[in-house]
Amino acid sequence: MILLALIRLGDDAYGVPISKELLDVTGREVAFGSIYAALDRLQEKGLVSSTLGDPTPARGGRAKRYFRVTQKGLREVHLTRSALTKLWRGLPRLEEEAT
Amino acid sequence: MNGERSQPPALAVWLLRHVCRNEDCASLVGDLLERFDEGESDGWFWRQVLTIVLIRASNGLRAHWPQILFSIAGGVILLFWGWRLLIGVLGETLIARIRDWGLGLRSPMSVLYDLVIRSLFAAMTVQPILAVLLVLDRAFRWRSLLRTLLISVPLIAANVAAFEWWASPGVASEVIFLALILCTLLVSAWVGCQSAPGSTISGDSVLLATRAIVTALTAAYLLHASLDRSVYGNGGIWNRGIVLAETFVISALSCWSARRLNRKYRRSMPAVILISWTLVFGYSTFTYWSRIVADSIDHPWFRPYFANFLLGFFSMIAGTLLGGLWNTRNTGEGPASLPDRPPLLS
Numbered sequence: 410m411i412l413l414a415l416i417r418l419g420d421d422a423y424g425v426p427i428s429k430e431l432l433d434v435t436g437r438e439v440a441f442g443s444i445y446a447a448l449d450r451l452q453e454k455g456l457v458s459s460t461l462g463d464p465t466p467a468r469g470g471r472a473k474r475y476f477r478v479t480q481k482g483l484r485e486v487h488l489t490r491s492a493l494t495k496l497w498r499g500l501p502r503l504e505e506e507a508t
Numbered sequence: 509m510n511g512e513r514s515q516p517p518a519l520a521v522w523l524l525r526h527v528c529r530n531e532d533c534a535s536l537v538g539d540l541l542e543r544f545d546e547g548e549s550d551g552w553f554w555r556q557v558l559t560i561v562l563i564r565a566s567n568g569l570r571a572h573w574p575q576i577l578f579s580i581a582g583g584v585i586l587l588f589w590g591w592r593l594l595i596g597v598l599g600e601t602l603i604a605r606i607r608d609w610g611l612g613l614r615s616p617m618s619v620l621y622d623l624v625i626r627s628l629f630a631a632m633t634v635q636p637i638l639a640v641l642l643v644l645d646r647a648f649r650w651r652s653l654l655r656t657l658l659i660s661v662p663l664i665a666a667n668v669a670a671f672e673w674w675a676s677p678g679v680a681s682e683v684i685f686l687a688l689i690l691c692t693l694l695v696s697a698w699v700g701c702q703s704a705p706g707s708t709i710s711g712d713s714v715l716l717a718t719r720a721i722v723t724a725l726t727a728a729y730l731l732h733a734s735l736d737r738s739v740y741g742n743g744g745i746w747n748r749g750i751v752l753a754e755t756f757v758i759s760a761l762s763c764w765s766a767r768r769l770n771r772k773y774r775r776s777m778p779a780v781i782l783i784s785w786t787l788v789f790g791y792s793t794f795t796y797w798s799r800i801v802a803d804s805i806d807h808p809w810f811r812p813y814f815a816n817f818l819l820g821f822f823s824m825i826a827g828t829l830l831g832g833l834w835n836t837r838n839t840g841e842g843p844a845s846l847p848d849r850p851p852l853l854s
Contacts, residue, residue: 424539441543442560445536446567461535467545471538 410435411447412456412486415478423462423473448476456482516544520557527561536560574641575697582634583690586664587682590630603629616792617729627665631657631696638697647701651712656700658718663692720770720780727762728785731824732793734758738820748816752823759827760834767832778832782825 414430415422424441431439451457462473478486528537544553569576595603610621635657642648667688700714738748738755767777797817804810 424536425542428539428543440559441536441539441556442563446563465538467542468538469541471534471541473538474535 411444411451412478412482415457415476416483416486420475420477422476427476451482452476455479456485516541516553517550520550520554523561524557527557527564572698572701574638574645574647575694575701578634578638578641578697579690579692579694581637582693583686585634585637586630586689587686589633614792616788620788623665623669624661627661627668630664630668631660634693638701642701649701651715652701654700655712655714656696658714659700660693660696663696664689667692716770716772720766720773720777721784723766723769724777724780724784725788727766727781728788730762731759731781731785731828732789735793735820735824738816738823752819755820755823756827756830759824760831763828763831764834765831778828781828781832 410431411427414427414434418426418430424444427444428439428441431437431444448457448459452459456479457476458479459474459476462475464470464472524537524540528534540553540556607622607625610618610625612618613621635653638656639648639653642652667685670688671685734755738751763778763781766781767774770777773780800810801814804813
């Protein structure tokens with residue numbers, strides 16, 4: 410979910426827009442601590458990279474940390490998508506119920 | 509945005525500041541402040557901060573489980589058995605011989621030696637537990653064990669000294685002792701197993717500082733021994749001159765060697781050695797001399813005796829300064845000449 414949010418946000422993916430994106434899509438507030446914990450894990454796995462922006466006075470002189478999905482991360486997203494698609498195709502009864 | 513409420517709860521900010529210290533965390537704090545500035549409530553800010561605290565605490569516990577288990581197991585072992593478990597491994601005779609060697613030293617070195625030796629035995633008793641846990645965690649490093657040992661010895665010694673000299677007996681003191689020893693072992697293992705990836709012993713601050721302290725104490729002991737020899741040495745002027753020269757040379761060589769062994773702290777080494785001498789031996793020396801002055805100032809032998817002491821003392825100081833400052837400028841010494849450790853995040 411975080412990887413998809415990063416792809417949707419493009420170059421403006423730092424903490425605040427990511428949390429808003431997740432709130433818009435899921436309808437639930439996700440804590441910043443949880444978002445950063447997930448991003449740190451993704452970065453350790455090489456799926457995400459981050460760069461620091463310039464410090465701004467509005468943020469108490471603290472820099473924004475911009476995240477970007479790496480090539481490995483993109484491949485992982487495609488793999489997950491195809492896996493999920495196959496899994497959904499394996500559930501004909503649920504599809505019928507939904508229609 | 510509400511202009512009246514622009515500051516987040518002070519206590520939450522204080523908590524956040526103590527939980528988040530590194531550069532990455534600064535961005536997280538900035539995000540929180542930005543969202544709060546957009547109109548989020550105090551309750552929202554508190555929820556975010558508490559979530560961060562919980563996540564950081566659980567990450568810390570998960571990442572440091574060997575150190576936590578080590579402190580619990582080690583604390584219980586030291587509380588009930590102390591360092592006596594080591595007797596079964598090394599043998600009572602060897603341990604007694606090591607401890608007895610210190611009895612021949614003059615006070616306060618004998619007391620200090622006994623305290624350090626007992627603390628070293630205690631630290632060595634629990635080290636295998638940490639080694640096993642680190643192996644299980646696939647994080648075993650000899651350097652981590654050595655660092656933990658070096659950090660834990662003075663901390664255990666401080667605990668033991670505090671309890672033997674000041675604490676009152678009873679169950680409460682045992683509980684406090686266990687709590688303190690748990691904290692001691694946890695801090696030692698936490699810091700000791702935290703060396704930066706890719707760091708070497710030549711850049712390891714704990715090992716370098718420990719080596720500096722040990723060499724400074726050794727040099728201070730040599731200064732003291734040479735001063736004693738020059739003060740109590742008998743014979744004519746010629747012999748006294750030779751003994752004073754010996755004091756000077758031993759002091760200079762001790763300080764020079766200590767400086768060579770601790771390149772990182774070489775500029776401050778003479779001062780460190782003299783401070784070590786003052787802390788460890790200064791009290792007994794000056795107490796002794798104040799007593800001599802009070803009791804024997806009218807005695808006809810007092811002046812030559814006192815002059816002998818002053819000559820020995822100044823020989824020691826001059827030798828230390830010469831050994832510590834010799835050739836400092838020509839070799840371009842100083843911390844700036846040392847290669848810096850590469851940044852962790854680049």
